[in-house]
Amino acid sequence: MNDQSNERLYYRASRPPWREILSHRWSAARDSSLVLRNADGDYFLLGAPGETEDTGAYVPLPDESAAPGIGGSYTDVFRVDVTEHVDIQAVGLPTVYGRESVELWVAWWVRDPVRVVRAQTLHGWHMVRAHLTSVLRHLTEAQESAGSGLGAPEIMQHLGVPQHLEETGLSYRVLDVRLRETGEELRLGQDEGDGVRYSWTTSRRGEYEFCLQALRAGPASLAALWLLRHPDQVRQVLDWAVDHERLLVPPRTDWQEELAALLGTLTDQERKEISYLLRDRLSALGRPVPGVPL
Structure with missing residues (x-):
């Protein structure tokens, strides 16, 4: 570089x-x-x-x-x-997960030495970066107008081929799009909220469906997803699982327990009416019932 x-x-x-x-x-x-x-x-x-x-x-x-x-x-x-130069432009792309910081690795070179001298193009990267910024902004607006978003596939499709700056005698192309950690970056597209609709790209639909299934599967699936992204936090995930056992494995009951709990909430009059109904039903089945002659 x-x-x-x-x-x-x-x-x-x-x-x-x-x-x-x-x-x-x-x-x-x-x-x-x-x-x-x-x-x-x-x-x-x-x-x-x-x-x-x-x-x-x-x-x-x-x-x-x-x-x-x-x-x-x-x-x-x-x-x-006339040698080839490689520089990096940091870019913040809007996605369904928020801003994604990437690095655009850009190769640029002198295509027309005469134009370089005529235009007095002393420092090439500054010219290339200004043109690249303009192209990225227009590309983002075009993608948003079409109801889709701008990601690495779209950038490589449009900027992976040489771009010619005829007035300055330079050319450039994007070699790669890589994830980055921190630093100053060119922010493209809309911020949170508005950016979700614009970041709906074909390359993201699989990830979206995966996260949707994880949410529907409940806390156990989310805990497993967290552990997958943070394998160094096994102890914290286990502690959370023990403290929230009711969320991961809800207590099971059967109809007998639920019925017994319901009978305990009845009034004396309601108990008598249910006893009469139960006595008549058992008698009809031919079962011995107290207070009813055989």
Whole structure:
């Protein structure tokens, strides 16, 4: 990863133009390109980079400048860094569980050295980050308007291919989306409450159904889910299970116990009426009942 985001992308060479041209051709350098300017303001390019590896088919540069000649009359010579850089942008994505902090690993490079010099693009990552922020905000708004959310699959689908900053001569693409712990981040989408509807994405539905089943299954399922996410808290979960045994295993009763408890709440008159009914029922069954002749 590039930790020197403030380094200049190009600098003015101090040697005569013809020496810079010969030096560049002899060294066959691939980490830099040579941009020359003559008195008329025309630019010439030596060592133009193409697209980086694994980014798809080659796309022609917006400005194809002529190659410089040793005998040309040049007033300025610039060496432009064309190596690939990798930086990280922290982002807070809205999900059904609240904000999810992720890191976007972004590769960026000089696609058009002449444009870099013309636009005086000295520090590339600042330009890339500003463009990336704008694209992410527009992508979030588009996803919300469609009634869905923005997650890692959507980001990789839209930004996993090269994005070209034609005015500054730079290109970039998102390499990966990874979970992160803490730190400053770009917050996208709506906050709690409003964010739940917008975070309903296909990639989250399985997790949502799993949590819904866990809630329906009751306290035992929730305790097991907690232990799965926090395996170091076995003792705390066991203590909670012992203290809340009635929640995990509700006391069982049968109809006889419930009926006996109900009879204890009856008045004397109600007991007499039930006794008469019970006596007549037993007598009809041919059972001996006190006070009734056989």
